[in-house]
Amino acid sequence: MTAAPPPPPSPRLVVGIDLGTTNSLAAVRAGKLPHVLRDRDGQPLVPSVVCYHPDGRVLVGREAKALRLELPDRTVFSVKRLVGRSAREVEAEATRLPYRVVAGERGLPRIAIGDARHSPEAVSARILQRVKAIAEEALAQPVQAAVITVPAWFDDAQRQATKDAAALAGIDCLRILNEPTAAALAYGIDGKKDGTVLVYDLGGGTFDVSILRIEDGVFRVLATAGDTHLGGDDFDQLLADRILAALPGAVPATRQSDPFVLQAVRAAAEGLKIRLSSANEAELALDLGPRGTARLTVTRAEFEAAIAPLVQRTLDCVQRAVKDAGLRLPAIDDVVLVGGSTRVPLVRERLRNLVGKAPHTDVDPDLAVALGAAIQADVLAGNDRSLLLLDVIPLSLGIETLGGAVQKLILRNSTIPTSVTEEFSTGVDGQTSVDLSIHQGERELAADCRLLGRFQLRGIPPMPAGLPRIAVTFLVDADGVLRVTAREHRTGVEAGIQVVPTFGLSRDEVRRMMLDSIEHAQTDYVAREAIDLRNKAEAMVRGTRKALALAELPPDQTWAVHKAVKALEALLAGAADTAALKAGCDALTEVTATIADDVISSAVTKALREEERR
Numbered sequence: 001m002t003a004a005p006p007p008p009p010s011p012r013l014v015v016g017i018d019l020g021t022t023n024s025l026a027a028v029r030a031g032k033l034p035h036v037l038r039d040r041d042g043q044p045l046v047p048s049v050v051c052y053h054p055d056g057r058v059l060v061g062r063e064a065k066a067l068r069l070e071l072p073d074r075t076v077f078s079v080k081r082l083v084g085r086s087a088r089e090v091e092a093e094a095t096r097l098p099y100r101v102v103a104g105e106r107g108l109p110r111i112a113i114g115d116a117r118h119s120p121e122a123v124s125a126r127i128l129q130r131v132k133a134i135a136e137e138a139l140a141q142p143v144q145a146a147v148i149t150v151p152a153w154f155d156d157a158q159r160q161a162t163k164d165a166a167a168l169a170g171i172d173c174l175r176i177l178n179e180p181t182a183a184a185l186a187y188g189i190d191g192k193k194d195g196t197v198l199v200y201d202l203g204g205g206t207f208d209v210s211i212l213r214i215e216d217g218v219f220r221v222l223a224t225a226g227d228t229h230l231g232g233d234d235f236d237q238l239l240a241d242r243i244l245a246a247l248p249g250a251v252p253a254t255r256q257s258d259p260f261v262l263q264a265v266r267a268a269a270e271g272l273k274i275r276l277s278s279a280n281e282a283e284l285a286l287d288l289g290p291r292g293t294a295r296l297t298v299t300r301a302e303f304e305a306a307i308a309p310l311v312q313r314t315l316d317c318v319q320r321a322v323k324d325a326g327l328r329l330p331a332i333d334d335v336v337l338v339g340g341s342t343r344v345p346l347v348r349e350r351l352r353n354l355v356g357k358a359p360h361t362d363v364d365p366d367l368a369v370a371l372g373a374a375i376q377a378d379v380l381a382g383n384d385r386s387l388l389l390l391d392v393i394p395l396s397l398g399i400e401t402l403g404g405a406v407q408k409l410i411l412r413n414s415t416i417p418t419s420v421t422e423e424f425s426t427g428v429d430g431q432t433s434v435d436l437s438i439h440q441g442e443r444e445l446a447a448d449c450r451l452l453g454r455f456q457l458r459g460i461p462p463m464p465a466g467l468p469r470i471a472v473t474f475l476v477d478a479d480g481v482l483r484v485t486a487r488e489h490r491t492g493v494e495a496g497i498q499v500v501p502t503f504g505l506s507r508d509e510v511r512r513m514m515l516d517s518i519e520h521a522q523t524d525y526v527a528r529e530a531i532d533l534r535n536k537a538e539a540m541v542r543g544t545r546k547a548l549a550l551a552e553l554p555p556d557q558t559w560a561v562h563k564a565v566k567a568l569e570a571l572l573a574g575a576a577d578t579a580a581l582k583a584g585c586d587a588l589t590e591v592t593a594t595i596a597d598d599v600i601s602s603a604v605t606k607a608l609r610e611e612e613r614r
């Protein structure tokens with residue numbers, strides 16, 4: 001008797017998820033084209049809003065968004081701004097939010113709802129769970145794995161935190177994908193043809209522009225720019241001000257401090273705005289009960305005049321991104337629109353005028369990212385091997401070396417995944433452990449870069465300084481998560497670290513750190529040179545002393561070398577400037593040069609052998 005044959009493995013189902021600041025959604029590719037997954041009402045967008053109701057229910061999506069009026073301090077929106085960052089980093093952000101953000105353990109932000117504390121990742125997980133449930137219902141099958149998108153400028157910690165949120169939601173996140181890359185894929189720019197793509201993403205509260213270079217099927221982010229507080233919400237605010245002004249009676253300030261009125265007005269403003277994307281004029285009669293009724297008509301021309309300065313700000317960012325990519329506008333082959341706010345006609349028109357090219361409009365801008373993620377998901381599921389996707393890291397990564405300098409292992413804008421190994425050694429004789437500090441940034445000194453993490457490699461057999469060979473490997477995986485390992489050659493002892501999510505960086509900070517490095521290039525160079533020289537002088541003193549002890553030199557030569565070593569030591573002990581140190585090193589080199597090479601080298605070899613035998 002034989003067992004029944006096992007059922008054929010079902011094709012692996014991997015969905016693409018756009019986890020947005022304002023809205024989230026899922027898409028899947030079955031066959032050639034991807035399609036978005038809709039809920040029972042036919043809606044693909046889930047507002048990225050979670051409401052912790054006093055009665056214990058947790059509402060997500062539209063139901064939660066509706067409660068922003070009633071429960072402003074229990075309704076969490078824009079949580080993407082907090083994910084993967086420290087409490088200190090989101091302090092300024094939190095002042096803009098109606099719900100309470102407090103510092104929790106390890107300096108991580110927690111959203112305080114009554115006595116409960118929620119991590120931003122846990123809130124994101126609620127949104128992901130909802131998106132997953134909609135997908136499962138639409139597909140009538142369980143969804144375990146997904147590709148989730150993030151802004152191109154998200155750093156290691158923010159990417160890792162997004163993966164953590166997925167894990168909390170019971171989703172195996174196979175890949176974190178950059179949003180602009182996903183959008184380009186959705187528009188059919190799939191790498192079969194080389195080119196340069198400008199992705200313009202104007203969402204609810206954020207604006208991102210990315211320049212992608214596609215070559216031989218490889219996508220690279222050449223540059224990103226944007227504004228973390230610019231989007232459709234600002235358009236809404238301008239209209240909300242007009243609505244408030246149209247209310248009869250009472251003092252405007254008191255009305256504005258009433259969250260109920262404010263929220264109702266904001267919702268009405270968004271409705272007006274959306275109508276103005278397709279109509280030339282929109283009317284509103286907003287009944288606010290005892291507070292009266294706001295009646296007004298807004299023409300598209302009035303709306304456009306109001307938002308024009310905001311649109312201009314996005315165009316300034318576009319120009320900066322193009323410049324940062326080392327390009328000029330005519331080099332752009334394709335313009336891709338992403339985000340619900342690119343439905344505003346003025347936005348499209350101004351962008352077309354600037355770039356001199358009509359943007360692609362054949363994909364819904366608010367669905368594009370999810371559709372592209374679905375294509376990538378399908379590739380990862382093993383159903384399409386024609387695409388390879390690469391992204392870049394935003395800031396250089398390195399380790400602190402002797403004297404506080406940073407040695408960069410992975411340079412900014414390197415494509416990921418990437419791995420670099422370099423050899424290091426000890427700075428002190430008999431040293432049995434080394435401390436490794438990992439830094440991120442463009443500056444030369446560790447103190448000016450951002451400390452990402454530290455670890456210690458122990459168990460190095462005692463040897464003279466400089467002899468142990470320690471291979472340090474930096475590996476940034478396809479999701480942009482950094483792992484650092486250090487391995488001592490002889491013993492094979494190894495230690496490592498993965499960057500933990502307390503170190504999120506905002507895009508503004510990334511930009512600031514880059515600008516800083518340019519601004520301080522000259523002073524940094526000088527400081528770095530001084531450190532390098534000091535390290536070299538210390539090594540020379542050590543090496544020469546050791547050689548002196550072993551070499552059988554005539555007394556006058558021993559004396560001359562000894563004097564030069566002493567002089568250099570005195571310089572090192574004092575606050576000698578670079579020029580003086582350099583002169584001291586040169587003087588020592590000169591006297592040792594008079595000693596026959598073979599004497600020194602045989603002495604050094606002997607010294608090392610003895611050290612090893614110990």
Ligand code: ADP
Binds near residue numbers: 232273341343
């Ligand atoms: P995010 O990427 O931030 O999650 P979306 O891409 O979903 O955001 O964009 C949401 C924004 O798009 C909101 O401000 C919404 O009001 C705006 N929006 C959606 N549809 C339209 C439209 N037809 N006209 C103008 N703005 C729109």
Ligand code: MG
Binds near residue numbers: 020021203339369
């Ligand atoms: Mg978006």
